Amino acid sequence: MEKKIGFIGCGNMGKAILGGLIASGQVLPGQIWVYTPSPDKVAALHDQFGINAAESAQEVAQIADIIFAAVKPGIMIKVLSEITSSLNKDSLVVSIAAGVTLDQLARALGHDRKIIRAMPNTPALVNAGMTSVTPNALVTPEDTADVLNIFRCFGEAEVIAEPMIHPVVGVSGSSPAYVFMFIEAMADAAVLGGMPRAQAYKFAAQAVMGSAKMVLETGEHPGALKDMVCSPGGTTIEAVRVLEEKGFRAAVIEAMTKCMEKSENSANPDDFRRTSGRHFGAVTSGFLCFVKRQICRFQPLTIVTHLWVQRRNPHTNP
Incomplete structure (x- = not known):
């Protein structure tokens, strides 16, 4: 994959995605930019994986083709609202926040944005995750395939219609x-x-x-x-x-x-x-x-x- 990948937030689940992606060899560490509010954490990720340490969420939005929004659900809308003007026209934003709908994400980013709502589970931390992937109407089949391949680096992933998110939560x-x-x-x-x-x-x-x-x-x-x-x-x-x-x-x-x-x-x-x-x-x-x-x-x-x-x-x- 030749695309640049960005992470805004990188807690346990974000780190699982990052580690699985690098281990798979799909992208090189130099193709990845990470921002978290903690400079020490970004520095530690740089030392561990060799990724690029971004100085702001806006920097990640400007550079990356695929941006993983991996912050807590309670601040997701605020964070996305702050980066929307920095996104490129064809940027793809992937949210892994539970409970934040595609409509809510679109209201924060703009209804002309390509957005995927994803729900990985905690076994992703041991490369045995199961992730649902729900794209909006603007996401191309190629974009969806790229995101599926990323999540399949640390488990399995399937495309799910948004009304099926609630059964996904349960099962x-x-x-x-x-x-x-x-x-x-x-x-x-x-x-x-x-x-x-x-x-x-x-x-x-x-x-x-x-x-x-x-x-x-x-x-x-x-x-x-x-x-x-x-x-x-x-x-x-x-x-x-x-x-x-x-x-x-x-x-x-x-x-x-x-x-x-x-x-x-x-x-x-x-x-x-x-x-x-x-x-x-x-x-x-x-x-x-x-x-x-x-x-x-x-x-x-x-x-x-x-x-x-x-x-x-x-x-x-x-």
């Missing part, structure tokens, strides 16, 4: 939080069974990662993959029975529905000033509160009791 943006809860609950059960905690986390996390990889790589329906593990009369089907009895699926669906509703309500333009700075945290924390109430009903350690009885019989199928 991708916030979902790492509840996957972490699931891993934690499994590890707690293993600790109850006598396994050291560090080892329990490793086994649980690896099982989740491997299971996800099977879904992605085999193309099999998740239900079919579940059935492959459940031997007749075995320990796994007993655990599945308890999860079904305690309403595991229903709780996940209901919790994600509440998450999506919270996302949609928080994105209401009338409420934007009040909610934008807290949007992503509110979505995730609202989900967590709901799940914590639901998880108490599951009594997940009941599963361990069943499995503990089963393991006393060495001839029991897994």
